[in-house]
Amino acid sequence: MAEVFIALGGNVGDRQKNMQTALAALAQGPIHLVARSRIYEAESWGPVPQGRYYDCVVFGKTALSPHALLHELNKIEARLGRNRTREIRYGPRTIDLDILLYDRLQLKTADLEIPHRLMLKRAFVLVPLAEIAPQLVVKGIKIGDALARLKSEAKGVVPLPDDSQSPAH
Numbered sequence: 001m002a003e004v005f006i007a008l009g010g011n012v013g014d015r016q017k018n019m020q021t022a023l024a025a026l027a028q029g030p031i032h033l034v035a036r037s038r039i040y041e042a043e044s045w046g047p048v049p050q051g052r053y054y055d056c057v058v059f060g061k062t063a064l065s066p067h068a069l070l071h072e073l074n075k076i077e078a079r080l081g082r083n084r085t086r087e088i089r090y091g092p093r094t095i096d097l098d099i100l101l102y103d104r105l106q107l108k109t110a111d112l113e114i115p116h117r118l119m120l121k122r123a124f125v126l127v128p129l130a131e132i133a134p135q136l137v138v139k140g141i142k143i144g145d146a147l148a149r150l151k152s153e154a155k156g157v158v159p160l161p162d163d164s165q166s167p168a169h
Contacts, residue, residue, distance in 0.1 A: 007129075011053040018080055023056075045124065056128050080095045100115060101136075124157050130144055
């Protein structure tokens with residue numbers, strides 16, 4: 001089984017419900033969840049003004065290939081109302097599920113890049129990732145060091161006060 005890290009984010013509709021539904025769908029389908037971060041709220045990032053995002057990261061194991069996993073993640077997104085053909089890239093969405101890491105694989109195809117090409121530049125990914133895997137090294141950089149480079153942005157990534165879910169270990 002491959003070890004994977006998946007980022008979840010969304011800012012449309014009932015954000016809390018969408019996150020919980022996506023987490024449940026991941027656990028019931030493509031991934032055996034091992035740990036998850038708390039859910040965080042962060043400023044939006046993208047080309048158009050939009051609402052704040054809820055974000056979290058999960059760690060799990062899967063028997064699926066990277067592209068098969070991507071297909072399953074896209075199906076979960078569609079069930080939650082995401083329509084990739086009609087949305088603005090990096091715009092508002094009900095849910096976004098991104099493969100951050102898949103074992104130690106390095107892959108670059110037209111529809112999938114692992115490690116995720118922007119993960120080390122996004123505080124809203126690094127803060128929850130550091131919560132569950134602070135010693136993780138990606139592209140030769142420790143997650144904590146990558147996060148330190150984004151110190152000012154990281155201050156705006158705050159845990160939800162009502163998300164008492166502690167990561168499973």
